Amino acid sequence: MRHSDVIIIGAGVVGASVGYYLAKKRLKVCLLEKSYPTSGSTGKAIGGVRQQFSHELTIRIMMESVKIFSSLSEELAIDIEWYSGGYLFLAHSEEVKNNYLKAMEIQKRYNLPVRFLTPEECQKIVPSLSLDGLLGGAFCPTDGQANPFKVTFGYLEMIKRLGGKIFTYTTVKEIKKKGRGFFVRTDKNEIYAADTVINCAGPWASEVGKLLNCHIPVYPERHEGLVTEEYPYSFEPMIVDYRADGCYFFQFHSTQHIIGCYTPVPPVFGLDTNSTFEFLSEMPRRMQRLIPDLGEVKVLRQWAGSYEMTPDGNPIVSETEIDGFYVVAGMCGHGFMLAPAIGKLFAEKIVQGKSSIPLDEFRLDRDFGKKEVMR
Numbered sequence: 001m002r003h004s005d006v007i008i009i010g011a012g013v014v015g016a017s018v019g020y021y022l023a024k025k026r027l028k029v030c031l032l033e034k035s036y037p038t039s040g041s042t043g044k045a046i047g048g049v050r051q052q053f054s055h056e057l058t059i060r061i062m063m064e065s066v067k068i069f070s071s072l073s074e075e076l077a078i079d080i081e082w083y084s085g086g087y088l089f090l091a092h093s094e095e096v097k098n099n100y101l102k103a104m105e106i107q108k109r110y111n112l113p114v115r116f117l118t119p120e121e122c123q124k125i126v127p128s129l130s131l132d133g134l135l136g137g138a139f140c141p142t143d144g145q146a147n148p149f150k151v152t153f154g155y156l157e158m159i160k161r162l163g164g165k166i167f168t169y170t171t172v173k174e175i176k177k178k179g180r181g182f183f184v185r186t187d188k189n190e191i192y193a194a195d196t197v198i199n200c201a202g203p204w205a206s207e208v209g210k211l212l213n214c215h216i217p218v219y220p221e222r223h224e225g226l227v228t229e230e231y232p233y234s235f236e237p238m239i240v241d242y243r244a245d246g247c248y249f250f251q252f253h254s255t256q257h258i259i260g261c262y263t264p265v266p267p268v269f270g271l272d273t274n275s276t277f278e279f280l281s282e283m284p285r286r287m288q289r290l291i292p293d294l295g296e297v298k299v300l301r302q303w304a305g306s307y308e309m310t311p312d313g314n315p316i317v318s319e320t321e322i323d324g325f326y327v328v329a330g331m332c333g334h335g336f337m338l339a340p341a342i343g344k345l346f347a348e349k350i351v352q353g354k355s356s357i358p359l360d361e362f363r364l365d366r367d368f369g370k371k372e373v374m375r
Contacts, residue, residue, distance in 0.1 A: 040202045048238045052089060084144040092133045145250060151340075217316075235251055247286040260287065
């Protein structure tokens, strides 16, 4: 039997971040991953990092995340490829424009340097941007991009350096609560014991919860992505088009490839991660509509992965009705960008009893009625 202070289930970027910040606080961490690190949602993330949300707590957390990202290469001793190129949210309707303006009122309360640009100002930032139907855009220059793989493996390496253990290809089959602690049995019939268990299983968080008869309203939703060949460097920000047939994409600062995806309408629920020809043909069309010059760029690769959705589009970062069993999941496609601050704040909550930014609004037992607008 292996003993630790904390067992974390899931070695994506969220589990890795939570593990690192707990290990920094001198807890003995054991991380169990059913496949290999980043095999779930993290390995399919495109790497965007933004602070432009309509939910106040998310804005505060993301401002903390950006602060962490800006110095994370030095902290983890690995180049995470952080680049502050900004996010440009395009508005092609009065409704979307008004949503952005209302969100900006909230964002500015926290001194986020966001502003609404005219179509011509948008084109100055993205010179080849089409102005067809464009009413303007919400822009924040301190948003950016980083490498999800390097961030995750940087965290995992630091966990090991701090004395933690990481077990891959190890599926949790049973969790039993005994007294003040837990016994976790794996598919290898090994037993792991700890006082605390943290469910960071992403799209599988609900399944892990069932092992303790704990209902966790997280459900998988398929999203696809693609990356193109190198293209002469021509724009810095993530370009976001929230039309029903819109998309979002950016150009890697380090390699000049373009990477992007779109949210399918209607949504595709379930754990199916097969790629489709529909996405392969549709995504380039949507990109070209926004930047006509991309018409000749070639697609190198496409893939599919799972968003881990909740009913209100906000994360669950919470204790449960079972003492010592916690959930950090349901990141709704924002797990990579949220992970640094969520991990840091959650570690504070576990060790100190409270976090420097209160996380109560992300409780499991909340009213899931109020939805995130800038999803």
